[in-house]
Amino acid sequence: MRTVVAKFGGTSLADAGQFQKIKCILEKDPSRRFIVASAPGKRFPDDIKVTDMLLGCYQHAKNGEDYEKDLNDIKNRFQDIIDALNVDFPLSNEIDIIRKHLSEEPDSQYMASRGEYLNSQILAAYLGFTFVDPAWCVCFNEDGSLDSAMTKRAMSAALRPLKNAVVAGFYGADSEGRIHTFSRGGSDVTGSLVASAIQADLYENWTDVSGLLAADPRIVDSPKSVEYLSYRELRTLSYMGASVLHTDAVLPASNLGIPINIRNTNSPDDPGTTIVRKLPEGKIKYPVVGVAGRLGMSVIQVEKVMVSDGSGFSAVMLDILRERNLPFEQCLTGIDTITLVIRSDLLETCKDELMEEIKTKLSPDYLGIKENLSMIAVVGERGTETSDANVKVLRALDEAGIEISTINQGAGKLNLLIGVPEERYRDAIRAIYASIDSSLNEAQ
Numbered sequence: 001m002r003t004v005v006a007k008f009g010g011t012s013l014a015d016a017g018q019f020q021k022i023k024c025i026l027e028k029d030p031s032r033r034f035i036v037a038s039a040p041g042k043r044f045p046d047d048i049k050v051t052d053m054l055l056g057c058y059q060h061a062k063n064g065e066d067y068e069k070d071l072n073d074i075k076n077r078f079q080d081i082i083d084a085l086n087v088d089f090p091l092s093n094e095i096d097i098i099r100k101h102l103s104e105e106p107d108s109q110y111m112a113s114r115g116e117y118l119n120s121q122i123l124a125a126y127l128g129f130t131f132v133d134p135a136w137c138v139c140f141n142e143d144g145s146l147d148s149a150m151t152k153r154a155m156s157a158a159l160r161p162l163k164n165a166v167v168a169g170f171y172g173a174d175s176e177g178r179i180h181t182f183s184r185g186g187s188d189v190t191g192s193l194v195a196s197a198i199q200a201d202l203y204e205n206w207t208d209v210s211g212l213l214a215a216d217p218r219i220v221d222s223p224k225s226v227e228y229l230s231y232r233e234l235r236t237l238s239y240m241g242a243s244v245l246h247t248d249a250v251l252p253a254s255n256l257g258i259p260i261n262i263r264n265t266n267s268p269d270d271p272g273t274t275i276v277r278k279l280p281e282g283k284i285k286y287p288v289v290g291v292a293g294r295l296g297m298s299v300i301q302v303e304k305v306m307v308s309d310g311s312g313f314s315a316v317m318l319d320i321l322r323e324r325n326l327p328f329e330q331c332l333t334g335i336d337t338i339t340l341v342i343r344s345d346l347l348e349t350c351k352d353e354l355m356e357e358i359k360t361k362l363s364p365d366y367l368g369i370k371e372n373l374s375m376i377a378v379v380g381e382r383g384t385e386t387s388d389a390n391v392k393v394l395r396a397l398d399e400a401g402i403e404i405s406t407i408n409q410g411a412g413k414l415n416l417l418i419g420v421p422e423e424r425y426r427d428a429i430r431a432i433y434a435s436i437d438s439s440l441n442e443a444q
C-alpha cells in the first residue's frame with residue numbers, strides 16, 4: 001500500500017475546528033498514515049503562536065519574573081482544544097512538569113518544543129493514532145547539528161511497526177536526552193525526515209495556502225499558483241525569500257526523489273503545488289516558475305586591469321573573505337573586475353576593515369561599495385533556452401526606469417539574479433511579474 005506522510009502546520013492545528021478538518025482529510029485517504037504536527041499557530045492575525053507564548057514564558061522564568069500567567073494562557077490554548085474535541089488528555093500533569101522545569105534550570109529549546117509535544121499527543125488521542133516522541137528518533141549531536149544517519153535508522157525502527165502515528169515536529173534530542181529544536185518553522189524538516197526514513201511515496205505539507213505562488217502576494221495582486229516545481233527551483237525560491245517550506249526540508253525528501261505536495265487544510269480539494277525531481281513532460285509550458293527576492297544586500301566592486309589573467313587575483317579576494325568567515329551570495333568576475341554580492345548585515349561591523357584589507361592586499365585600480373540593494377531571482381529550470389524570458393524581464397525593468405546594478409545568469413539556466421536599488425524592489429517585482437505573467441497564463 002502507498003504510504004503518505006502528512007505534516008500539518010500551526011494554522012492547520014490552531015483550534016479544535018482545524019483538528020476536525022484534519023480528521024476529514026485523513027479519513028479521505030487512509031494512505032496518510034504518518035502525521036507530523038506543529039504547535040497551535042495563530043487563529044486570527046493578531047493572535048500569538050503557542051511557540052512564541054512558550055518562549056515568552058521561558059524569558060520571564062529566566063529573568064526571575066512571574067510566569068504563572070504565561071503558563072495559564074498556554075494551558076488555556078490546549079484546554080480549549082481538548083474540551084471542544086472531548087479528548088482524554090492529562091493536561092494538568094503535563095503543565096506541572098513544565099512548571100517544575102521552569103523552577104529549576106529553564107532551557108529555551110526544551111520550552112519551545114513543548115507546543116509540538118503537547119499538540120501532537122492531543123492530535124494522536126483525537127485520531128486514535130500512536131504518539132511518537134521525536135526525542136527518541138530525531139537525533140541531534142551535542143553541538144546542535146542533526147545526525148541524519150542515526151535519525152534515519154531510529155525513525156525507521158520507531159515507525160515501521162506502526163499502522164499509523166503522529167510524530168511531534170520541530171525537535172529531537174541528543175544522546176544525553178537534551179532537547180534540541182530546528183530553527184523556526186522546523187516541523188517541515190521533521191516531516192521530510194519521516195518521509196525519508198519510511199521511504200514514503202509522497203510527503204504532503206498542509207498549510208494555509210494552496211501551494212506556492214509565483215510572486216509575493218503582498219507585492220503582486222493575486223499572483224498565479226504554481227502547479228509543478230522542481231526541488232532546485234524550490235530551494236532557490238525559498239532561499240530568495242519565498243516562504244512556503246523550511247529550506248532544510250527539501251533535502252531529505254529530494255535525496256530519495258519523494259515528491260512534496262504543498263496543500264491547503266482550509267481548501268483540501270485544491271491540488272496545491274507538487275515539487276518533484278524532474279518536471280513532468282508536457283505539463284510545463286512556461287519557462288519561468290516564479291520571482292522572489294531579498295533586501296539588504298551590498299555590492300563590492302574591485303577593478304584591476306586583467307583580473308582574469310590567471311595571476312590569482314580572484315583567489316586572493318576570496319581568501320580574504322574566507323579568513324574572515326564572511327560568506328558571499330554571488331561572485332561575478334569580468335575581464336578587469338570582480339563584483340561581490342554580500343549581505344549588508346554581515347558587513348556592518350567589518351566593512352571599513354575589509355575595504356582596507358582589499359586595498360592593501362590587492363592594490364586595485366578602483367574599489368567601491370554600493371549599499372541598500374535588493375537581489376531578485378527569476379527562477380525556472382527550463383531557463384532561457386526555450387524562451388525570451390530574460391529579454392522580457394530586462395525590457396520590463398528598463399521600461400519601468402529601474403536601474404540594474406548586477407545581472408547574474410549561471411550556465412545552469414536555473415535563475416537570473418538581478419540587483420536593483422532597495423527603494424525600487426517592489427516596483428521591480430511587479431514589473432518582472434507582469435512581464436512573465438502572460439507565459440504563466442498559458443500554462444493554466
Ligand code: ASP
Pocket residue numbers: 009010038039049051052115169170183184185186187188
Ligand atoms: N512551532 C514552531 C514554530 O512556530 C515550528 C513549526 O511550526 O514548524 O516555528
